[in-house]
Amino acid sequence: MTSTPDHHQTTLPSSDVEWIREQAALLGFADCRIARPDTRDQLPHLQAYLAKGHHGDMQFLTENHDKRADPSLLVPGTRSVISVRMNYLTTPAPHRHIPDEPEFGVVARYARGRDYHKTVRQRLKQLGQRISQRYGDVMTRPFADSAPIFEKALAENSGLGWTGKHTLLIHREAGSFFVLGELFTSLQLPFDPPATAHCGSCDACLRICPTQAIVAPYQLDARRCIAYLTIEFKGSIPLELRQGIGNRVFGCDDCQLICPWNRFAQLATVPDFLPRHGLDHTRLLEFWLWPEAEFLEKTEGSPLRRTGYEAFLRNIAIGLGNAPFSDTLLTALNQRLPDLSPLVAEHAHWAIGQQKTKQQKAKQQEAKQNEITQHRIFPD
Ligand code: SF4
Ligand code: SF4
Numbered sequence: 001m002t003s004t005p006d007h008h009q010t011t012l013p014s015s016d017v018e019w020i021r022e023q024a025a026l027l028g029f030a031d032c033r034i035a036r037p038d039t040r041d042q043l044p045h046l047q048a049y050l051a052k053g054h055h056g057d058m059q060f061l062t063e064n065h066d067k068r069a070d071p072s073l074l075v076p077g078t079r080s081v082i083s084v085r086m087n088y089l090t091t092p093a094p095h096r097h098i099p100d101e102p103e104f105g106v107v108a109r110y111a112r113g114r115d116y117h118k119t120v121r122q123r124l125k126q127l128g129q130r131i132s133q134r135y136g137d138v139m140t141r142p143f144a145d146s147a148p149i150f151e152k153a154l155a156e157n158s159g160l161g162w163t164g165k166h167t168l169l170i171h172r173e174a175g176s177f178f179v180l181g182e183l184f185t186s187l188q189l190p191f192d193p194p195a196t197a198h199c200g201s202c203d204a205c206l207r208i209c210p211t212q213a214i215v216a217p218y219q220l221d222a223r224r225c226i227a228y229l230t231i232e233f234k235g236s237i238p239l240e241l242r243q244g245i246g247n248r249v250f251g252c253d254d255c256q257l258i259c260p261w262n263r264f265a266q267l268a269t270v271p272d273f274l275p276r277h278g279l280d281h282t283r284l285l286e287f288w289l290w291p292e293a294e295f296l297e298k299t300e301g302s303p304l305r306r307t308g309y310e311a312f313l314r315n316i317a318i319g320l321g322n323a324p325f326s327d328t329l330l331t332a333l334n335q336r337l338p339d340l341s342p343l344v345a346e347h348a349h350w351a352i353g354q355q356k357t358k359q360q361k362a363k364q365q366e367a368k369q370n371e372i373t374q375h376r377i378f379p380d
Contacts, residue, residue, distance in 0.1 A: 028270040029084040033192040035158035037071040039150035056223040064148035082183040083158040108251025111303040112275040120144035120181035139186035162197040165217040166205035166255035175265030205255035211244040226252035321351030325358035
């Protein structure tokens, strides 16, 4: 088809948006809306967040503020943003984190299958190709958490959901277990109305967070958040946060699990999110014994690659320290010590200390129990 300047200068009718939504649905997106490409109102919030140091080591958040605020500076010619969501739950999620299997390592649900960034970007690319086939010379650029973009703000502007007190996007009919993507385009499309907020007086996510990372409604201190600590952060995890991390070895779903709106969470419709290599149910001990080659093989195309082998082992060491006492775990921790990097060794020593403390407590309790039993059998 040939280029028609009308597509760029005149707002297309809503029937064209309906056609785009149909194509997005065919490509596996659960929702698709049109956002105004203007997120300048987010800059003061970002600046306040940075001033408090809540971004931790995420230096990229300190750069490219002009492009973040104005998508047409990031991609010249952008007139509209097609904002999409893709659901990722492969089984219904429980209402809260179930800590009754502390010997297993918990991987956040979005990360148990294929890396969603590729899935979303590839499908958005196909959506762009279909748009170009229909409208001719049209610019489209796909993104999935891959550029300086206020992704959540665009999604909120488009009506895909509101930002909850845990700072994630929620939809009344879909909860929050979904990932986002954007297709920037030169098409002039009619914008959808922004979403309204529905957290009300609820504060369940603030109360449930194991490391008190949601320091106030809508304020997340990444430096305390398990998702940041186990994925983005590469250093030594602060001692005071290690017990709160429990057996979460990559990311954390707790604030989403407790959110009442996730009673309406929807299941994934694309197979990419199906767990690979048993990442939804693997013992900490098994993870701990993975040599690097096995880690690389089993995390090929998975979000876990992002953390790298060393930080992954560091996370597993914390999980082992938090697991109930077991001779097998204590032996495995000690046996790997000679091969570990200084960072992982430091966490392994911490875990050994935790295991020994639990061992001692168990012995003391056993001795006390024996004493009580003896007194009952042979009362004075
Ligand atoms: S992801 Fe986990 S640690 Fe981070 S805010 Fe939510 S509950 Fe807290
Ligand atoms: S748990 Fe409650 S406060 Fe937190 S995001 Fe959900 S509705 Fe909002």
